[in-house]
Amino acid sequence: MKVLLVMGMVAGGVGTHVRSLAESLGAAGLRVVVACPSPVVASLGRPAEGVTWFEVPIGSRPHPVRDRRSVQLLRGVLQGADVVHAHGLRAGALAVTARKVARGQRPCLVVTSHNAPPEGRAARTVYAVLEQVVAHGADLVLGVSPDLLERAARAGAREPRLAVVAAPVPVAVTEEERRSIRARVRRGLGLAPDDDVALVVNAGRLSSQKDQVTLVDAVDLLTARWHGQGHTGPPPVVVVAGEGPARAALEARITAAHELTDVRLLGHRADLPDLLLAADVVVSAARWEGQPVWIQEAIHAGAPVVATDVGGTRTVVGDAGLLVGAEPGPERARELADALDRVLTSPELRADLRRLARARSAQLPDREDELEAALTAYRGV
Incomplete structure (x- = not known):
């Protein structure tokens, strides 16, 4: 079987998912071509055996x-x-059009919807048009969250299905190794390995x-409350791993925060x-998520999780x-502060959440599940 994977300008989890899927399909003996813009080709690195990159200038906006x-x-x-498997509505709509004008035998088309509607009236209008094109032009529409499946069905897609997006399962570590990693990470952040400053991680x-x-x-609300209510010990240190267009706004908000609020942008x-592995708590304040890979990784690491109940979280x-x-x-900020306060001030709750995370880790999909779900979709069309 020859499979063409198509994606546009993507960041974060979508690119990671497509690369993982391409490698798994290639390792399973399929011929795989990944069509995407040149910057994405550069970010994905050298292709795995059996996988070919092909540059196609699919932008993030109509042109x-x-x-x-x-x-x-x-x-x-x-x-x-x-089979053509497009990832994202922009790539999916272009694949629908390309298949219509193709000569000879036309391949089956699967499209995975990876993102909720963007902000802004014009952008949402374009998104809705792309949904219609994909719903009526693809043989199968997948979605990474239940709300996206509902949208696809309303747009006219026939029996949309939930996609499977797996995070890499880390190598198991012993408790001694975990303590060593925790100590090294904390030292790198200027924190003593054995002091009582809690480390909160966002990515x-x-x-x-x-x-x-x-x-x-x-975190600002939590810090003010920490001192106002006389909590023992210092407030938590919050680190954010990642880069993006909101850095300037985020830096400005951190500057305006309470003088004891400690939020660090790590890049x-x-x-x-x-x-x-070193986190006392991981936290997500996202407005929308699909099947967030980094939260899956946090669960595999046995970390307590506090997150907004959005999308596929x-x-x-x-x-x-x-x-x-x-x-x-x-209200969301207050609820996040309340949840963080509960977890950080209760060793028993943290221990319970770590136990639940370890149990949940065994239930999350792995790359074999991701591959089998894709192959099932391809066979079905």
């Missing part, structure tokens, strides 16, 4: 000239493919969707698994964390 060129290139590269692209500004609001970190977390309200604004 008549560029989109026409993308359709021409896709029409050529999909010749001879048995992801610095963006309005991930909403780290609301996270700082929550891109290659040692995220170690950060998660509940699908990932199950009962292995505290989920708070999805409504944006001051």
Whole structure:
């Protein structure tokens, strides 16, 4: 079987998922071509055996000239493919168009919807149009969260299914190794390995969707409450691993915070698994998530989780964390602060959440599940 994977300008989990899927399909003996923009090719690195990168200029916004060129290139590269699997509505709509104008036998088309509607009236209108094109033009629509499946069905997709997005399962570590990693990470952050300063970890692209500004609001409330209520010991240190367009706004909010509020932007970190192993709590303030890979990694690490109940987060977390309200604004910040306060001030609750995380880890999908779900989808069409 020859499979063509198509994606546009992506960041974070989508690119990681497509690379993982491509490697698994190639290792299973399929011929795999990944069509995507040149910056994504560069970020994905050298392709695995059996996988070929093919540059197609799929942008994040409509562009008549560029989109026409993308359709021409896709029409050529999909010749001879048995299945085209597009990731994201932009890539999916272009794949629908390319298949329509292709000569000869046309491959089956699967499209995975990876993101909720963006902010802004114009962007949402474009998103809705792409949903319609994909729903009526693809043989099968997958979605990474239940709300996306509902949207696909309303747009006219026939029996949309939940996609499987797996995080890499880390090598198991002993308790002694965990303590060593924790000590090393804390020293790197200027924290003593055995003091009582709690470490709270957040990861992801610095963006309005991930909403780290609301996270700082929550930590600011928590810090003020910590001193006002006379908690013993210092307030927590919060670290954010990631880069993105919201950095300037986030830095401004941190500057305006309470003088004792300690939120640190670490930038891109290659040692995220170690950060998660060292965390006393991991926290997400996202406005929307699909099947967040980094939270899956946190659960595999046995970390207590506090997160907003949005998109597919509940699908990932199950009962292995505290989920708070999805409504944006001051109420969300207050609920996050309340949940963090509960976890940080209760060793018993932290221990219980670690136990639940370890149990949940065994239930999360791995790369074999991810591969089998894709192959099942391809066979079905």
